Amino acid sequence: GAVVSQHPSWVICKSGTSVKIECRSLDFQATTMFWYRQFPKQSLMLMATSNEGSKATYEQGVEKDKFLINHASLTLSTLTVTSAHPEDSSFYICSASPGTEPYEQYFGPGTRLTVT
Amino acid sequence: AQSVTQLGSHVSVSEGALVLLRCNYSSSVPPYLFWYVQYPNQGLQLLLKYTSAATLVKGINGFEAEFKKSETSFHLTKPSAHMSDAAEYFCARGSSASKIIFGSGTRLSIRP
Numbered sequence: 001g002a003v004v005s006q007h008p009s010w011v012i013c014k015s016g017t018s019v020k021i022e023c024r025s026l027d028f029q030a031t032t033m034f035w036y037r038q039f040p041k042q043s044l045m046l047m048a049t050s051n052e053g054s055k056a057t058y059e060q061g062v063e064k065d066k067f068l069i070n071h072a073s074l075t076l077s078t079l080t081v082t083s084a085h086p087e088d089s090s091f092y093i094c095s096a097s098p099g100t101e102p103y104e105q106y107f108g109p110g111t112r113l114t115v116t
Numbered sequence: 117a118q119s120v121t122q123l124g125s126h127v128s129v130s131e132g133a134l135v136l137l138r139c140n141y142s143s144s145v146p147p148y149l150f151w152y153v154q155y156p157n158q159g160l161q162l163l164l165k166y167t168s169a170a171t172l173v174k175g176i177n178g179f180e181a182e183f184k185k186s187e188t189s190f191h192l193t194k195p196s197a198h199m200s201d202a203a204e205y206f207c208a209r210g211s212s213a214s215k216i217i218f219g220s221g222t223r224l225s226i227r228p
Contacts, residue, residue: 041221043219043220110158
């Protein structure tokens with residue numbers, strides 16, 4: 001149980017375009033979802049926290065107008081990278097929490113974004 | 117700032133040897149502590165977590181970690197390394213609003 005999927009697993013887009021990444025909890029309802037960014041050979045950096053039906057809370061330094069997060073249901077959150085640039089190329093990982101235990105997060109497999 | 121520090125960005129051991137990955141935390145209050153493993157191009161998998169119930173925590177795949185308050189450490193160990201243990205390992209701690217703060221990671225390589 002506790003499976004989280006991400007789609008797509010890999011995406012290439014041209015500079016200036018937008019790309020949407022989906023995060024789904026497949027077998028549980030996620031009251032909270034988290035979005036992380038990971039640069040090559042580096043740690044995960046939390047970008048934002050989203051609760052179903054409410055606006056996401058962004059970490060300091062993360063542009064909320066560039067990284068649009070929507071948590072429309074208890075099983076789906078989306079991250080849209082708007083007007084992507086090469087520096088946005090990264091590995092994006094989501095996690096989902098059922099909220100039954102403190103810090104209980106199940107991680108998706110990640111999405112590799114390459115902006116050309 | 118509350119954080120975790122992983123000593124050694126890369127650790128290499130021989131197959132069958134002891135695995136020791138080091139993690140120190142900074143906090144005046146014992147926090148929730150975690151070890152996660154990440155295989156290439158994949159998300160993270162929880163190995164084990166410390167929640168103050170017991171200082172020696174056993175996890176999956178034969179890993180365990182010991183919480184030592186006097187040393188503010190939470191090192192990860194495995195008695196005998198297997199080739200399949202090669203991966204990136206992250207120490208992490210719980211923070212405010214259910215957030216998890218990750219260390220910089222340690223890449224574990226296993227020599228045949």
